[in-house]
Amino acid sequence: MPYDPTRHGPRRIVGPGFHERVFALVRAVPTGSVTTYGDIATALGRKGVARQVGYAMAALPEGSDVPWWRVVAAGGRLSVAPVTRREQAVRLAAEGHRLGDDRVLDFAARRHAFVPC
DNA sequence: CGGCTGACGACCT
DNA sequence: GAGGTCGCCAGCC
Numbered sequence A: 001m002p003y004d005p006t007r008h009g010p011r012r013i014v015g016p017g018f019h020e021r022v023f024a025l026v027r028a029v030p031t032g033s034v035t036t037y038g039d040i041a042t043a044l045g046r047k048g049v050a051r052q053v054g055y056a057m058a059a060l061p062e063g064s065d066v067p068w069w070r071v072v073a074a075g076g077r078l079s080v081a082p083v084t085r086r087e088q089a090v091r092l093a094a095e096g097h098r099l100g101d102d103r104v105l106d107f108a109a110r111r112h113a114f115v116p117c
Numbered sequence B: 001c002g003g004c005t006g007a008c009g010a011c012c013t
Numbered sequence C: 001g002a003g004g005t006c007g008c009c010a011g012c013c
Helices: A018-027 A037-043 A047-058 A082-094
Strands: none
């Protein structure tokens, strides 16, 4: 069943652990840049956990300080649930991104490079 | 403690 | 391009 905020209950409180590390990385993405689930997974040291990164994003509470809209799918695609995707497109456009066909154009140039601490 | 639930990605037909 | 398969795992009930 696809993610549906109207049916999947209240937002959950963010706890310590994996989710928190994901959120910390997303907070490090500056305005005007984007990153991907896979890049975050790689930055965490495990290439294969892009899916888990997505799950972490789904658990974000509303009103958090995490710029979730800067996280796109591989290749710059917008792949979240339709309602959220519209919101994401609006926010990305507001940060100067050009969008087309559910994609971030110039994705390669706007992709954030995570630096090791 | 077991079961369930998910914003993915690479690769294959 | 459109499907399907498989690997991946934390957090909540």
